[in-house]
Amino acid sequence: MTARSEQGTNVTSLYPFPEGWYFIATRDAVRKAGLVERTWMGEQIVIWCGAAGQICVARSVCPHMGSDLGPEAGTTIVDGRLVCPFHGFEFDASGQCVATPSGAPARSARLELFEVHEVAGLIFAWWGLRGRPPQWQLPGLPQSGDDWTDLQIRTVRFAGHPQETSENSVDIAHLSYIHGYHNVTGETPVVIDGPRLESRFGFSTTRRIAKVAKLSLEVTAVANVVGLGYSFVEFKEHSIGFDARLWVLATPVDGKLIDLSIVSRMRPLHKPKRFIVGLRFLPPRMRAPIMNKFVADLQIRDVQQDVVIWSRKHYVPRPRLVRTDGEIMKYRAYCEQFYPSEREPPRL
Ligand code: FES
Ligand SMILES: [Fe+2]
The missing domain is CATH 3.90.380.10 (Naphthalene 1,2-dioxygenase Alpha Subunit; Chain A, domain 1)
Known part of the structure; x- marks a missing residue:
């Protein structure tokens, strides 16, 4: 999706990650890829679609033993569950580990999830300073019919x-x-x-x-x-x-x-x-x-x-x-x- 990359020499004294909602992917891109990994706020996140169609966004670190959870590491999505490539722990849309290959799920293993908001198929995740929950919501779109072109x-x-x-x-x-x-x-x-x-x-x-x-x-x-x-x-x-x-x-x-x-x-x-x-x-x-x-x-x-x-x-x-x-x-x-x-x- 990136058309051009420019390192540049921008100099700012502003803190680089202000609190707010940030665009991370489109629903279409997540649906097509199954699992998307990207860098935001200096760390990796993964985005996938849960069993009920809800978009899930998690920090790309497995709570079991720290595997990366991106597609390049070998992570897969099976019936809306994210399956870690290292030992096969499975996580549902709430981030909870619900199955392991060797028996009972690891109840204490839970992914770090981010809050998600969708506008016109654009997926936003909330970034709160020191992990604060959303302090405000994005507004819906003004009502004006649904005959708009694709994005x-x-x-x-x-x-x-x-x-x-x-x-x-x-x-x-x-x-x-x-x-x-x-x-x-x-x-x-x-x-x-x-x-x-x-x-x-x-x-x-x-x-x-x-x-x-x-x-x-x-x-x-x-x-x-x-x-x-x-x-x-x-x-x-x-x-x-x-x-x-x-x-x-x-x-x-x-x-x-x-x-x-x-x-x-x-x-x-x-x-x-x-x-x-x-x-x-x-x-x-x-x-x-x-x-x-x-x-x-x-x-x-x-x-x-x-x-x-x-x-x-x-x-x-x-x-x-x-x-x-x-x-x-x-x-x-x-x-x-x-x-x-x-x-x-x-x-x-
Ligand atoms: S590190 Fe993910 S299942 Fe072990
Ligand atoms: Fe301008």
Whole structure:
């Protein structure tokens, strides 16, 4: 899933693993692979599907004698149970050892599980400082029908921090300077409610398609940041007339690198106000998936422009701001709640 990896020279004094919900896999990927292992928060986790279809996430260490529990070590999933490759202990979806090859289950053997939340087939796991349980939940999606396209997902890995990537949603000034947007407006003040932050903005932009045609878009957007791993943006494009949804999901990998996943989906385009090149020749049901791919390509191009900066920047705790910078300090004050062990964000 990782499209590009950049080590970078990012320097931050922020604690690398703020508390929150973080994207770890899609349900589809878990279903296809059976068992997924990945690195987050500096350690390995495994993800599989239990007997009743529930997604399970556990630390990838067997409580018996410490085997790794990833597929490369030889772990298997049998009837929704995770079977350790070392001595064959079996663990159910609650993490409990329920069988061993030699007789009675080891009652004291239990996997360390993480809480899981699913949004539109995207799987999130809760990371609590010092093992704290979830302090808040991710919101459900706004009700607006179920006719959205499948998800397009692109992931980039680079040296960075989730607080700095989410800061983009209030950093209005960079939209025109880096991404070349025009008429950028921060329409209302940023609204903060506990772990939620809402920011509204608008812009217009002109993009090239396949180096031959120009496409002008006029967009208004509402960004919902819910913790530092989850941003959900609803876009309305007004000149063609389409709706798009975008998730920007940052997951710390090892204290230096993060995975940033851009996920998009789009509403079917039944009656576009105007056609972009080639779109009129497609059957209506094909238009939205192709536009969605196009929008995903545009978004990942924007993100790659940001990554050049993010992966090399320093975190400046007291930025020297100007009036047109947007509500950076209000955002930074909001972020402090995700480092609950100290009043100030914990230092490395
Ligand atoms: S280490 Fe897992 S069963 Fe022994
Ligand atoms: Fe950006």
